[in-house]
Amino acid sequence: MIVYTSADKKALLKRAFRYLIFSAILLLFHAIYSLFAHGVDSIFMKFAFVIPLVLGSILSLLLLLGGEREIESAIRQMSISTLVVGSFLKGVMEIAGNTSSLVSVFFITGIVLFFGWLIFVIIRLIQTNA
Amino acid sequence: MLKAKKMFLVMFVFYMILFSFSSFTMLYEFVIPHGGFYVEDPTTTSTTTTTTPISQTTSGSGTLTDTITTITSTTTTTSTIVYPDQLPTVLSNGTILGTYENDEALITIYQIRASNSDVFVADVVVKDAHTILSGLAYNTFGGTNIVQTVSTMATEHDAIFAVNADYASHYDSGYVIRNGMILRNSTSYRNAIALYENGTVSSFAESSVSINDVLNDGAWQLWSFGPVIIKDGVSVASVNDGLDRDAVNNPRTAFGYVSANHFMFVCVDGRTTQSHGVDIEELSGIMMSLNCVQAYNFDGGGSSTMYFNGEIINHPSEGSERSVSDCVYIRR
Numbered sequence: 408m409i410v411y412t413s414a415d416k417k418a419l420l421k422r423a424f425r426y427l428i429f430s431a432i433l434l435l436f437h438a439i440y441s442l443f444a445h446g447v448d449s450i451f452m453k454f455a456f457v458i459p460l461v462l463g464s465i466l467s468l469l470l471l472l473g474g475e476r477e478i479e480s481a482i483r484q485m486s487i488s489t490l491v492v493g494s495f496l497k498g499v500m501e502i503a504g505n506t507s508s509l510v511s512v513f514f515i516t517g518i519v520l521f522f523g524w525l526i527f528v529i530i531r532l533i534q535t536n537a
Numbered sequence: 538m539l540k541a542k543k544m545f546l547v548m549f550v551f552y553m554i555l556f557s558f559s560s561f562t563m564l565y566e567f568v569i570p571h572g573g574f575y576v577e578d579p580t581t582t583s584t585t586t587t588t589t590p591i592s593q594t595t596s597g598s599g600t601l602t603d604t605i606t607t608i609t610s611t612t613t614t615t616s617t618i619v620y621p622d623q624l625p626t627v628l629s630n631g632t633i634l635g636t637y638e639n640d641e642a643l644i645t646i647y648q649i650r651a652s653n654s655d656v657f658v659a660d661v662v663v664k665d666a667h668t669i670l671s672g673l674a675y676n677t678f679g680g681t682n683i684v685q686t687v688s689t690m691a692t693e694h695d696a697i698f699a700v701n702a703d704y705a706s707h708y709d710s711g712y713v714i715r716n717g718m719i720l721r722n723s724t725s726y727r728n729a730i731a732l733y734e735n736g737t738v739s740s741f742a743e744s745s746v747s748i749n750d751v752l753n754d755g756a757w758q759l760w761s762f763g764p765v766i767i768k769d770g771v772s773v774a775s776v777n778d779g780l781d782r783d784a785v786n787n788p789r790t791a792f793g794y795v796s797a798n799h800f801m802f803v804c805v806d807g808r809t810t811q812s813h814g815v816d817i818e819e820l821s822g823i824m825m826s827l828n829c830v831q832a833y834n835f836d837g838g839g840s841s842t843m844y845f846n847g848e849i850i851n852h853p854s855e856g857s858e859r860s861v862s863d864c865v866y867i868r869r
Contacts, residue, residue: 445785
C-alpha cells in the first residue's frame with residue numbers, strides 16, 4: 408500500500424515552484440533571442456515556456472490530490488526536458504528558416520516519456536484503490 | 538540510498554544523451570556539410586563571326602542521378618545589344634558604378650537611394666536568356682551546409698556579374714530548375730518564378746503546375762523562395778502575408794523582369810545606420826520604379842550580395858559575405 412505523506416506534498420510544491428521558475432527562464436530566453444532574430448519569430452520558441460508551466464507546475468499542483476512517487480517525478484522531468492529542448496531547437500530552426508527531421512525525435516521521445524509517466528500513475532492509482 | 542544512487546545515475550545518463558543529441562542536431566543542421574549531388578556547369582561558347590541557332594543536348598530525362606550533365610549550348614552572334622526600353626527615371630538620377638558589354642550582355646550597375654537605404658541595381662539586357670546562369674556552391678545541389686560566398690562562385694565561374702539567389706538547398710522541398718535541368722521536383726507551398734528560354738518570365742503557385750510542364754514550356758531557370766512581389770505589372774506584395782521576415786526592414790535581393798531579355802537584379806542594404814533595409818512592400822515599390830512587370834523576392838538578410846567585375850558592390854549586413862548555396866551569374 409502506498410502512503411501519501413505531507414513530505415510528499417512538500418516535494419510536489421517544491422517541484423511546482425521549480426517548474427514555474429523554469430518557465431520564467433524560458434520566457435526570458437525567448438525575449439533575449441528575439442532581439443537578435445531580426446523580427447522573425449517562432450511559435451515553438453515563443454510558447455516553449457508552456458511545457459514546464461502546464462506539464463510541470465500546474466500538473467504538480469494537481470498531483471497534490473493523489474501524490475507522485477520519485478520514479479514518476481523523474482520520468483515526468485525527463486519528458487518535460489525533452490519536449491522543451493525539442494521546442495527550442497524547432498524554434499531555432501524556424502527562425503533560421505531551416506527544416507530538420509531530427510527535431511521530431513525530441514517530440515516523439517518526450518511524448519513517449521509522458522505516456523510512460525501516465526501509465527505509472529494509472530498503475531499506482533489502480534493498486535491504491537484495489 | 539542505493540535506489541537514490543540508481544535514480545541519479547539514470548538521470549545523469551539521460552541528460553548526457555539529451556545534451557549529446559541536441560549538440561549533434563545543431564552541428565548537423567548548421568555546420569556539418571552533408572548530402573547533395575554534383576551538377577556540372579553548362580558550357581557556353583560565343584564568337585563574333587557568324588550567327589547560328591542554339592543546339593542543345595541533354596543527358597538524362599530530368600531524372601535525378603548522382604551526376605547530372607546540364608545543357609550544352611553554342612551561341613554565336615555578331616550583333617551589339619541595344620537597350621530595349623526607356624530608362625527608368627530613378628536610374629537616370631542614380632549613380633553609375635560600372636558597365637559591361639559584350640556580344641551577349643549589356644550590364645549597367647547603378648546605386649540609388651530609396652526607403653532610407655542604399656539600393657544597388659544591375660540593369661541587365663541579354664541577347665539570349667541562356668546568358669543568365671545559375672551557379673551552385675561546389676557545383677552541388679541539395680546538401681546541407683554546402684555553401685560558398687557569391688564572390689567565390691563568381692570567380693570559379695569566370696563571372697562578370699553575380700548575385701545571391703533563392704538559397705534553394707535551404708529547403709527540403711520546392712521546384713528547382715537550374716540551367717535547364719530539373720534538380721528537385723517536389724512541390725512546396727511557395728510561389729515560384731521561371732525564366733524561360735525566350736527571355737520571358739512568369740510566376741505561379743508550385744501546387745498549380747507540374748514541373749515537367751514548366752520545363753516543357755521552355756523554363757531555363759526556376760527559383761523557389763518568394764514571395765512574388767509584382768505580377769503582371771501589379772504589386773502583390775504585402776507585409777501581412779504571414780511571414781515575419783516580409784514585414785520587417787531587412788537587406789533584400791530581388792529579381793525583376795522588364796521585357797523580354799531585360800532584367801533588373803536588385804540588392805538593398807540594411808541593418809545599418811546608413812541603410813535601414815526595406816520590407817516587402819517597399820521592395821515592391823523599388824521594383825515598380827524600375828519598370829518591372831514581374832518581380833520576385835530572393836533570399837535576403839545577410840545573404841544579400843551583389844558582385845561585379847571582381848568586387849562586392851553592396852555592403853553585406855554581417856560585415857562580410859555570407860556563404861550561400863547558389864547564385865545567379867553572367868559569364869565574361
